[in-house]
Amino acid sequence: MTKNYYITTPIYYVNDRPHIGHAYTSVACDVLARFKRLSGCNVKFLTGTDEHGQKIEKSAVLAGMTPQAMADANSGHFHDLTKLMNISNDDFIRTTEPRHIASAQALWKKMEQGGHIYLDSYKGWYSVRDEAYYQESELVDGKAPTGAEVEWVEEPSYFFKLSAFQDKLLAHYAANPSFIGPESRRNEVISFVKGGLKDLSISRTTFSWGIPVPGAPKHVMYVWLDALANYLSALGYPDENASDFKAFWPADLHMVGKDILRFHAVYWPAFLMAAGLPLPKRIFAHGWWTIEGEKISKSLGNAIAPADLVTEFGLDQTRWFLLREVPFGSDGNFSRERMVQVINSELANNIGNLVQRTLSMINKNCNGILPNGSVKDSPVGITGINFEEAQLFIENNEFDKYTNRVIKYASEANEYIDKQAPWALKKLGKLEEMGKVLYSLAESIRKIAIFIHPFMPESSSKILDQLAVPFDQRSFHHLSETFSLIPGTVLPPPQPVFPRFIEKTT
Ligand code: ME8
Secondary structure, three states: OOOOEEEEEEEEEEEOOOOOHHHHHHHHHHHHHHOOOOOOOOOEEEEEOOOOOHHHHHHHHHHOOOOOHHHHHHHHHHHHHHHOOOOHHHHEEEEHHHHHHHHHHHHHHHHHHHHEEEEEEEEEEOOOOOHHHHHHHHHEOEEEOOOOOOOOEEEEEEEEOHHHHHHHHHHHHHHHHOOOOOOHHHHHHHHHHHOOOOOOOOOEEEOOOOEEEEEEEEEEEHHHHHHHHHHHHHHOOOOOOOHHHHHHHOOOEEEEEEHHHHHHHHHHHHHHHHEEEEOOOOOEOOEEEOOOHHHHHHOOOOOOOOHHHHHHHHHHHHHHHHHHHHOEEEOOEEEEHHHHHHHHHHHHHHHHHHHHHHHHHHHHHOOOOOOOHHHHHHHOOOOOOHHHHHHHHHHHOOHHHHHHHHHHHHHHHHHHHHHHOHHHHHOOHHHHHHHHHHEEEEEEEHHHHHHHOOOOOHHHHHHHHHHOOOOOHOOOOHOHHHHHOOOEEOOOOOOOOOOOOOOOOO
16 A cells, blocks of 8 residues: 655745755655655645744735735745745645635634633733743843843733643653654753643734734734644645545644744644644654854855755755755755865765766667676675665664765665776676676666665766656666566767866955
């Protein structure tokens, strides 16, 4: 039976344009979605934009726009980002869409019917930038622990009985060790919950840019309750018989940045428990990027537009670098110098060189016809990556380990080519031996191309095209010997795949 797999990115705030931090999360999810599709799963991959709340309303006022106009413009930029980065999302949800509004209100009603919501008034600190409430004791020098400004808020508000879920949450974390990753973040969440949970204010009355609370139109829903509901809205909730809801809920993975783990690993499961819905299987919090050592911020003006990277370095090169540079889960620093190094050493000099040397030798010395050989002779792949291992890395969100293995595989193939020196075999007239060497290299390249597909789909296809691999034989199932390259196949003329990046001198 085909396995269903549902993966989500956070939905991005529309008060600003996308930067590489957003591209990072979306590319990571894209790699996972593509990996799952290539493994034969039926995938639903959701992304979108978070458009309500005080933060958006305030930014719109500052920009002299209506919140809706700001949302439309910036949601468009996030939508463009999916195209730019070759993100294979199946849906793009906007929280201003009627399907979402209906779903968020239905979720509210479900929680209310269960007796988990009550009316009171909120008095305390709020950070508009974080869209979060803070206790007095959490403030550091009068600011939120994130460094964001806070303001004093006093207003009538509906509350969610979060305090009643403390034990249930702890029991869930204990029974499901992979519910939160990585481990260090899981521990942080557990100690936060153990520290005690207070009831949560889930409606606001001092502004109006939000989803009206059912039956209390003076209140708008707290933007995080509104936003988290997106993961259900896209599946057709509240229709629990909708085919997508039946197939894809609970989600397999909510991918988030570490900044928003608490909302996903504490509030969201409690909301779902209150509504009687199953909980997502996993929430993974990745690290935070800085740029040349500095926090990405509007005021520093250092945000790198993903389009600039793609234009200068190439799409697949950018995707590869983002996931390659730091162990997923850790913080990373974007350095242009490192990006050039990685592109040149791993893509141009390693994988690219391997493909280029092998295919041009087949082109020149074998008239472009794949020579005789057998996978049995294949020297590489012994310590190379295999599917089971790759799958494990993917399940654990260990992109660095996955890509390390691919690079190792390509390095071994390059060592083999140097050692066997097919050009020397040609000179000695040992054409059959030369053919065998080239065949086994081509077969290794085929495997490398399949393994890199989730990370660099266009380059993978370009390589597989040059090996004349049929379109319907490019998934993990086709790694096996049964689908190995057929000697005698006419190959198209070779094309460079990963050019060396040369710094422009002005
Ligand atoms: O938090 N490094 O939206 P958001 C790495 N709307 N990742 C980064 C990053 C950086 N410097 N900056 C942003 C929200 N991100 C809410 C989410 S979900 C129901 C609602 C990524 O626009 C990271 O994934 O502030 C982070 O969690 C997300 O962008 C936050 O985007």
